[in-house]
Amino acid sequence: MRKPGILITGAGGEIGHGLVARLAGAGRPIITLDVSALDGALAPLVSREFTGSITDASLLDRMLAEFEVDRVFHLAALLSTRSEFAPISAHEVNVDGTLRMLEFAQRQGESHGRPVLFVYPSSIAAYGLPDLATKRRAGRVTEDEYLQPTTMYGCNKLYCEQLGRYYSRHYKQLSAGAAPRVDFRSVRFPGLISAVTVPSGGTSDYAPEMIHAAARGAAYECFVRPDTTIPLMAMPDAIEALLRLAEVPRPQLQRTAYNLAAFNPSAGELRDLVVGLFPQASVAFRVDAKRQGILDTWPMDVDDSAARRDWGFAPAYGLQRALHEYLIPTIVPRGRG
Ligand code: AKB
16 A cells, blocks of 8 residues: 655755645645755654655656655756756756656556646746846736746746646647646746745845845845845745645636736845844845846736636735744844854
8 A cells, every 4th residue: 555645846945844844734744855855853744755856767666656646746946046057957957857747746646546736836037028128117927928038947947837737738648548647736936035944046045145144133245236126925925825726626727827926125125124124234235247137037026816816815925024024033033043
């Protein structure tokens, strides 16, 4: 008899931390797959931890033989900045790895006869606005506009949304007896800000880095211009969105990938807020022209009305609440050790 479970890939990452903590104790065994061992706080929360790569076919075969999985949260990815330094590795992890996980889900579904829910975080990196004037003019971008990403990571995310749609609807459409067994659902996350982890390898990292540095009383050099504006979101809302999307009856979902929005201060506004809260903090702007160039192609804001309409998405945290009720009360005591 195989053991039942929910699989979380990339469980040791920023979203994984929040998701494992949130799902632990909810009654369903959690299985994780990450290239690194889980940290001491997370490991006791999961039933079984696999350390390895999502591209390792024999590891996935072992997992298939041992576990009956009916839900996959596929979080493992190389983020946008890191991916630009290693585009081939990025493609291997972000695309080949996702393809293997979709195939894993399909085979799981075939083995137990039920569709396997596959929840996938895509990103605002899927967008690519051609220049700053267009970005400012475009305002809240809908899911079908400006889909010309300029980063490897953005290309990977956009393509994997399509792969997910293929596995959900058209898998082996010419083979007799083959049927899709994957129920793929995806959100395009804004830049995420967690109180418990600091991201690495992303291009939206300036926002969480600035907040964490200020709360620790450390000086921060922000790598973007003060006018830089992209959508941002507090981690609890991101976790809530993944869980809510997973619960929606399939017929309600009219899209494969949904925008999510919460708040979108400019980097300068964020600096003024954190320096107001932590007067000992100092934030200087020292622009990295290349990373800035990537951020200038991401939208200032996104239109999330489809997610609100189809599955009742509604973020609990605006910027003020995120700072005062989530980020500062969590970061400050941790910083004091
Ligand atoms: C990144 O900056 O790469 C990510 C993202 C916006 O998907 N945080």
